[in-house]
Amino acid sequence: MNINQIGPAGEGNPIGRRQNVPSTAQGPSFKDTLNGFLKDVNEMQQKADVSIQKMAAGEITDVHQVMSSVEEANVAFNMMMEIRNKVMDAYQEIMRIRL
Numbered sequence: 001m002n003i004n005q006i007g008p009a010g011e012g013n014p015i016g017r018r019q020n021v022p023s024t025a026q027g028p029s030f031k032d033t034l035n036g037f038l039k040d041v042n043e044m045q046q047k048a049d050v051s052i053q054k055m056a057a058g059e060i061t062d063v064h065q066v067m068s069s070v071e072e073a074n075v076a077f078n079m080m081m082e083i084r085n086k087v088m089d090a091y092q093e094i095m096r097i098r099l
Helices: 030-057 062-094
Strands: none
Touching: 030 062
């Protein structure tokens, strides 16, 4: 059994070299996914605002419908904030890595 010698990072060691890995993903990018999610959350917030305004104007009498749209927007907003927090935690963790 042969054991290769460990050398400094940069002399034939793949750890020290940058590797260009072509993207094989066929779906949307992470940025596009986040932008789509933000648009959906914004639409839910606007829909909830419109339903509250219609209820205040007397156009909607079903309180359940209004509360449902408000809670849906609230849950989506809270999920968006948790995703933001996780992304920021990951970014901070990457920034702590010493090269």
